[in-house]
Amino acid sequence: MDFETRMVTDSLGREVEIPAIVEKIVPLGNTPRMITYLGLANKVAGIGGMAPDRISPVTAYAYATKDLWANVPIVGTDSGGATNYYPEQIISVNPDVIFCSYNKELADEIQNKTGVPVLTVPMGTLFGKDYEQALRLLGDVCGTKERAEDVIAYINDCLKDLKERSASIPDADKPSVLGAAATFKGAHGIEGVYSKYAVFEAISANDVTEGIADKAGGVLVDKEQVIGWNPQFIFLDSGGVNLVKTDYDKNPDYYAQLRAVENEKVYQYPSSTSYYSNVEIPIVNSYYVAGILYPEQFSDIVFEKKANDIFRFFLGSDDYLSKLKAAGVSYGKVPLGDD
The missing domain is CATH 3.40.50.1980 (Nitrogenase molybdenum iron protein domain)
Structure with missing residues (x-):
């Protein structure tokens, strides 16, 4: 690699080499919601989610960002509890990092198929400490540590x-x-x-x-x-x-x-x-x-x-x-x- 990198340990103990400065991200699983809370919606190059015309205000993070993400490619889905991702589309948007809330096997598979660093965070228990862990890891990687602490507080x-x-x-x-x-x-x-x-x-x-x-x-x-x-x-x-x-x-x-x-x-x-x-x-x-x-x-x-x-x-x-x-x-x- 001809740019500065660093090693990060994700929530599953996987050591992943990532760019020192992350500018473009692909959030999958429950991470699109989390990165929205952290003010990172403008760094999304591709997203795991649902088609914009299906988004209700009850899916608050997606509804609040629907205009910003109107032209952002859908590169995966967890609709109906079925996880799927699209390696070719992910590669095409050239992200610095992929975030997900999946298990180790799936995270490794996505990283191997795309060649892009994949970091896992906890799915996030509502009002739970594992949600805090997820926000802190995302904030550390994306340079929004202070916002992560503000959200937790x-x-x-x-x-x-x-x-x-x-x-x-x-x-x-x-x-x-x-x-x-x-x-x-x-x-x-x-x-x-x-x-x-x-x-x-x-x-x-x-x-x-x-x-x-x-x-x-x-x-x-x-x-x-x-x-x-x-x-x-x-x-x-x-x-x-x-x-x-x-x-x-x-x-x-x-x-x-x-x-x-x-x-x-x-x-x-x-x-x-x-x-x-x-x-x-x-x-x-x-x-x-x-x-x-x-x-x-x-x-x-x-x-x-x-x-x-x-x-x-x-x-x-x-x-x-x-x-x-x-x-x-x-x-x-x-x-x-x-x-």
Whole structure:
């Protein structure tokens, strides 16, 4: 090599020689979202993702950068959980580095087929330490260490604020809540629920699903289980709202047994998961849910301002709420039985 290089150890312990200064990148897996948070969207030469005409505001990082990336070649996809990459297209855009969140075998395969250095980072657990590891590695390679630390601090400050405000509420005074119409392997109706949901855990919510699963994620339950839980509040992923409304029209007697429906305590928020998990939307969702469940403790928070501040920090986009509202995937009550 006739230019300065350095050795970097990635998250899987692979030692990779990369250019000392990285100007052109190809992010695959969950790294397009991460590099967007780090302000590196303008360094993308080719991207793993979906066609621009399929991008919803719920895939926030891609929607916020869709104009910037309008002419950036798609060089891979993880749509529907199926990972694929296109070596010829990657070679044609001549990147300095390829980032991915894949296993060692696939990372080595991509590097061998393209001749381009490949660095792996953790997939990223929502609000987890491995996400911090990913951001720090990306920031180190691309010269945005300070921004990486700012993003990590911002996430942790939000989580601390949410936790501290919620901690003063006795468990006995917390209303019961269910996260339904969960997004996992597609959209689901009322029977698709979240277990150990990070949005609820961030605010120490009284989640009725506690104990149904060992791992965080979506779970399909019998609809009668929802009746058994009979939560006071139900929050629905925007992607599953129409499934719930359709089911209500077919089975109104079932929903009449739910006090959240009877008391008009059913709400929607944007799906946290869209082409892997978002970060900014779940943080906003946590503030939204907390403001409804714990109005006294969050009385000084103006939700619209807080939400747009969070979106602006992560995405560099002003008034992102209006984009969510225009697409019908924003925040609000879900009327069941009303047109």
